[in-house]
Amino acid sequence: MFLNWIWDILFYFGFYKRAKLMIVGLDNAGKSTMLSLLKHGKLVQHSPTARPVSEEMTLGGITFTAYDLGGHEMARRLWKDYMPAMNAVVFIVDASDKIRISEAKTQLKGILESDLPIDVPVVILGNKTDKPGCHGRVELLENLEIQEDVQKYGENNQQGRQCQLFMTSMLYRQGYGDAFRWLAAQL
Ligand SMILES: Nc1nc2c(ncn2[C@@H]2O[C@H](COP(=O)(O)OP(=O)(O)OP(=O)(O)O)[C@@H](O)[C@H]2O)c(=O)[nH]1
Numbered sequence: 096m097f098l099n100w101i102w103d104i105l106f107y108f109g110f111y112k113r114a115k116l117m118i119v120g121l122d123n124a125g126k127s128t129m130l131s132l133l134k135h136g137k138l139v140q141h142s143p144t145a146r147p148v149s150e151e152m153t154l155g156g157i158t159f160t161a162y163d164l165g166g167h168e169m170a171r172r173l174w175k176d177y178m179p180a181m182n183a184v185v186f187i188v189d190a191s192d193k194i195r196i197s198e199a200k201t202q203l204k205g206i207l208e209s210d211l212p213i214d215v216p217v218v219i220l221g222n223k224t225d226k227p228g229c230h231g232r233v234e235l236l237e238n239l240e241i242q243e244d245v246q247k248y249g250e251n252n253q254q255g256r257q258c259q260l261f262m263t264s265m266l267y268r269q270g271y272g273d274a275f276r277w278l279a280a281q282l
């Protein structure tokens with residue numbers, strides 16, 4: 096009880112922030128792998144996510160409740176139900192999957208152009224950069240057709256949704272730290 100009051104007071108004066116985060120992207124992109132890395136610091140093999148999984152963790156001074164929503168077609172139907180309550184979105188793309196890049200583009204556009212509140216930042220992770228022949232950052236910007244979203248909102252600091260692309264490898268534990276630091280700075 097006493098501890099709860101302390102948290103409430105810290106929260107009220109802005110010393111303690113909470114945020115709800117949804118982690119989405121096509122199936123097999125690496126969502127659950129990233130969540131285990133963030134939460135437990137371990138690489139874990141997961142079965143395809145059948146129903147939403149949530150984890151709480153503190154990163155960059157913010158306590159996140161993160162929802163791993165699963166990326167196969169049935170699971171995608173749930174994304175829109177979560178959107179109104181979210182403070183941030185992580186969209187993971189398998190940068191080595193050149194066949195499904197246009198499917199990823201469609202799903203990402205669906206989020207960027209949805210009713211997701213305009214003040215909700217979206218960070219896009221181009222994952223699996225350890226795999227040979229995968230898309231680089233410039234190719235990914237082009238193929239996902241997000242150059243404008245990233246430039247307009249991410250770099251020039253104009254009004255609109257904050258949106259940025261980071262390249263990551265969960266296998267080599269690279270890139271997601273920068274992505275989460277950027278995300279925390281937007282909240
Ligand atoms: N090479 C490589 N493999 C990765 C990386 N990240 C994830 N994987 C592998 O990709 C596969 C799918 O990862 P998951 O984290 O289960 O994918 P998911 O996005 O949660 O997929 P769904 O639950 O089906 O939506 C697993 O075999 C992971 O080990 C990475 O950075 N590099």
Ligand SMILES: [Mg+2]
Pocket residue numbers: 126127128141142143144163165166
């Ligand atoms: Mg999963």
